[in-house]
Amino acid sequence: MWYVSTRGIAPRVNFEGALFSGYAPDGGLFMPEELPQLDRETLCQWSTLSYPGLVKELCALFIGSELLPKDELNDLIDRAFSRFRHREVVHLSRLRNGLNVLELWHGVTYAFKDLSLSCTAQFLQYFLEKREKHVTVVVGTSGDTGSAAIESVQGAKNMDIIVLLPKGHCTKIQELQMTTVLKQNVHVFGVEGNSDELDEPIKTVFADVAFVKKHNLMSLNSINWSRVLVQMAHHFFAYFQCTPSLDTHPLPLVEVVVPTGAAGNLAAGYIAQKIGLPIRLVVAVNRNDIIHRTVQQGDFSLSEAVKSTLASAMDIQVPYNMERVFWLLSGSDSQVTRALMEQFERTQSVNLPKELHSKWERQDYEKMAVMECDGCCVELCLGNCGPRRGSMTDIPGTAMVRGGG
Ligand SMILES: *Cc1c(COP(=O)(O)O)cnc(C)c1O
Numbered sequence: 081m082w083y084v085s086t087r088g089i090a091p092r093v094n095f096e097g098a099l100f101s102g103y104a105p106d107g108g109l110f111m112p113e114e115l116p117q118l119d120r121e122t123l124c125q126w127s128t129l130s131y132p133g134l135v136k137e138l139c140a141l142f143i144g145s146e147l148l149p150k151d152e153l154n155d156l157i158d159r160a161f162s163r164f165r166h167r168e169v170v171h172l173s174r175l176r177n178g179l180n181v182l183e184l185w186h187g188v189t190y191a192f193k194d195l196s197l198s199c200t201a202q203f204l205q206y207f208l209e210k211r212e213k214h215v216t217v218v219v220g221t222s223g224d225t226g227s228a229a230i231e232s233v234q235g236a237k238n239m240d241i242i243v244l245l246p247k248g249h250c251t252k253i254q255e256l257q258m259t260t261v262l263k264q265n266v267h268v269f270g271v272e273g274n275s276d277e278l279d280e281p282i283k284t285v286f287a288d289v290a291f292v293k294k295h296n297l298m299s300l301n302s303i304n305w306s307r308v309l310v311q312m313a314h315h316f317f318a319y320f321q322c323t324p325s326l327d328t329h330p331l332p333l334v335e336v337v338v339p340t341g342a343a344g345n346l347a348a349g350y351i352a353q354k355i356g357l358p359i360r361l362v363v364a365v366n367r368n369d370i371i372h373r374t375v376q377q378g379d380f381s382l383s384e385a386v387k388s389t390l391a392s393a394m395d396i397q398v399p400y401n402m403e404r405v406f407w408l409l410s411g412s413d414s415q416v417t418r419a420l421m422e423q424f425e426r427t428q429s430v431n432l433p434k435e436l437h438s439k440w441e442r443q444d445y446e447k448m449a450v451m452e453c454d455g456c457c458v459e460l461c462l463g464n465c466g467p468r469r470g471s472m473t474d475i476p477g478t479a480m481v482r483g484g485g
Pocket of ligand 1: 192225302339343394
């Protein structure tokens with residue numbers, strides 16, 4: 081499997097290349113060159129798999145056994161989930177009226193990022209050991225990412241992790257999660273300022289290409305393809321748990337509500353949909369509503385400042401992974417995506433081209449709508465069994481809140 085940049089200029093890379101890259105050299109994000117199509121038979125076979133089983137199948141599909149043999153891949157994934165508290169790793173709780181909650185919080189730090197980061201760290205360690213290399217992961221955090229990244233990397237032989245922790249901006253529990261891991265390879269620094277201000281020095285460091293190369297620095301944020309890949313399994317697992325039978329024509333549609341900040345899990349769901357999973361995606365944002373404005377009005381523009389809400393993990397100005405969504409929407413058109421993103425980087429404000437926005441509405445609006453929950457947000461991923469009824473806002477229970485991750 082090859083990966084190409086959404087901006088079409090950088091040379092293609094394999095999974096290992098994408099795993100270590102973060103951004104592509106042309107500023108884009110890596111995406112699979114071709115998306116496989118899963119047929120009904122494959123979906124039926126997958127429908128009885130456990131959550132780790134689904135992660136294994138999806139990773140095998142997108143990594144390639146010449147790079148990572150299947151049995152070794154399976155071991156890495158088993159190791160990644162070995163410290164989860166729930167025997168299923170991910171659990172679907174059934175509420176009333178066909179409403180379900182996908183419990184993604186059974187990892188060590190309780191953040192759903194534990195799932196994808198633990199696998200990603202295993203992949204990194206695997207390739208580093210094989211190539212006898214070492215990296216230092218540098219992470220700024222508003223809470224969830226720091227804890228989960230530390231947990232996934234702690235004790236790894238070929239990795240160190242440096243976390244910048246904005247003092248007073250994380251919860252007490254998160255602060256303790258970050259400062260009480262006594263492993264040689266974990267380095268946490270308390271810093272002044274909020275997570276936006278914290279991004280500045282990190283950006284400066286990563287802009288110094290020679291420095292980054294000399295010290296083998298990398299980031300582990302949600303633009304990393306490996307994280308998106310693993311998150312596809314959430315959608316497959318939820319789908320199969322919600323569909324009692326796959327004998328109907330067409331296959332049943334399940335609606336998944338994705339709380340989003342950087343649109344990582346959303347991009348994962350959209351790719352899952354593109355390769356054949358019959359889901360309808362609903363994006364939940366908080367007052368940081370750039371994705372809402374983009375879908376409704378084609379207005380992809382920064383607001384003045386990040387607004388603090390109860391769900392700090394979603395208090396994000398720039399939803400990086402929307403670039404992947406735009407690329408998919410445009411039919412893998414890297415020219416359109418590049419023009420759009422470069423204009424956004426220059427002016428921080430883009431009106432989506434009509435063709436793109438209308439495509440979204442006509443073809444994908446049915447599959448992607450946006451729900452806004454003022455102040456707080458839905459911090460749960462919901463699958464709605466059975467055919468669609470009415471609009472998103474009439475589904476009860478979506479105001480359930482889990483603040484701050
Ligand atoms: C990271 C995080 C999000 C945002 O996830 P993305 O898929 O990157 O948008 C939302 N909620 C919680 C609790 C998180 O930790």
